[in-house]
Amino acid sequence: MLYDGRKSRRERSDSVLGNRFVKMILLSALFLQFGIWVRNIAVLFYVKKMTNDDAFAVSLISVAEFAPIFLFAMIGGTFADRWRPKITMVWCDLLSAGSIVAVLLAMEYGSWRAVFFVTMVSAILSQFSQPSGLKLFKQHVPEHLLQKGMSGYQTLISVFMIFGPTVGTFVYQSYGIETSIGVMGFAFLLSAAALAFMPRDRQDEGARRQAHIREDLKAGFRYVRSNRVLRRLGGSFVAVGLGLGLIQPTAVFLITERLGKPEAYLQWFLLANGAAILIGGALAMSFSGKLPAQKLLAFGIAANGLAIIAMGLATNYWIALVCQFIAGLVFPCINIGLGTLMLRNTDQSYVGRVNGILNPLFTGSMVLTMMLSGVLKNVFSLVPLYMLAGFGMLVGVLLLVPLFQLKEGYQA
Structure with missing residues (x-):
């Protein structure tokens, strides 16, 4: 019996859900995703209502969400490397919840x-909280469970990609904007409570860095430039962002112009993609650890790129729908591969800054091509646009080929 007890403890230590940190971070993410989706849908519907469907006002929602990534990602990552990560995450959630009071008071007065x-x-504070969460992943999750932990997190995100809009719509239509925002604040408080049960920060966390903030920023850029894995990973971030940005705003035109279907058919396209991402996340979680992160990433990008090319060439709706499903099915491989490779090949003291450099590369590339996609569609039509997006992602695969020989835990 004593042997069996030791074996049971070893099995729990080899299980990602047996890790206390992973359980608490997933519980925190559950509350956060619930609050974020309720907020996103409520704000969207409310702004449309208050502005009589003004497209510019609606676009400002995306500006409020994406602009902080460019303005605060590097700063937030640098401070995340300086501060205690658990305390940083808790305070970010508490401040997000506290801001709700000011917003509700402002709305009360018109x-x-x-x-x-x-x-x-919320977007600004997430630039401090997210890299802190990555630091804790690096600190508390064993190397052999890192990929499974990232897979579990991706699966949770996938669930909310499908059910989040439905939940947000129900809360807003049933209770209105004030209650929706209040629900978001309560969800952030629950997230902070979950984080409080995580292991304590190490005593030396947040007390090691005496250099000026500018020196820390420069050190972060030098670190990325000197690390060949991170350099190539940055190239993949850009390739994926450029490809996704080209096709995201044009999906409705693919349905109506290329496939000859009404706009209403777009919802089935999105539903197929969301369901595929959920299935792909679950599959990636079950198979993670059997395929190195760099090969998982390359497979995801290659399959996604080929599916995009086939989607653009398709003239039959059902063939295009299958291609969309395949693209969604392999997309978790991209997120899991990117996150795992970055964490495995980054020293813990640089995790925040590396995330602050690489994440804007992806977002910036995607936003850039999203802005250009409408113009490019009018100039070249849909088929060349989808071909360009797909081949661009395949270039990202070529950047990863030299990394196929990396061993687990390697740091360049």
Whole structure:
């Protein structure tokens, strides 16, 4: 019996859900995703209502969500490397919840535009919280469980990609904007409570860095430039971002112009993609560890790129729908591969800054091609646009080929 007890403890230590940190971070993410989706849908519907469907006002929601990534990602990552990660995450959740009070007061006195403030504050604070979470992953999750941990997190995100809009719509239509924002605040408080049960920060966390903030920023860039894995990973971030940005805004035109279907058919396209991402996340979690992260990433990018090319060439709706499903099925491989490779090949003291450099590369590339996609569609039509997006992602695969010989835990 004593042997069996030791064996049971070893099995728990080899299980990703047997890790206390992973359980608490997933519980925190569950509350966060619930609050974020309720907020996103409520703010979208509320702004449309208050502005009579003004497209510019609706676009400002995306500005409030994405602009902080460019303005605060590197700064947030640098401070995440300086501060204690658990305390940083808890305070970010508490401040996000606290900002709800100010927003509700502003709305009470007639300033409906305060809803933009909710999105922006949350997005800014996430630039400090997210890299802190990655640091804790690096610190508390054993190397052999890292990929499974990232897979579990990706699966949770996938679930909310499918059910989040439905939940957000129900809360907003049933209770209105004030309650929706209040629900978001309560969800952030629950997230902070979950984080409080994580292991304590190490005593030396947050007390090691005496250099000026500017020196830390420069050191972060030098670190990425000197690390060949991170350099190639940055290239893959750009390739994926450029490809996805080209096709995301044009999906509705693929349905109506290329496939000759009404706009309503777009919902089935999105549903197929969301369901595939959920299935792909679960499959990636079950197979993670059997395929090196760099090969998992290359497979995901290659399959996604080929599916995009086939989608653009298709003239039959059902063939295009299958291609969309395949693209969604392999997409978790991209997220899991990127996250795992970055964590495995980054020293713990640089995790925040590396994330602050690489993440804007992806977002910036995607936003750039999203802005250009409409113009390029009018100039070249849909088929060349999808071909360009697909081949661009295949270039990202070529950047990863030299990394196929990497051993687990290797740091360049």
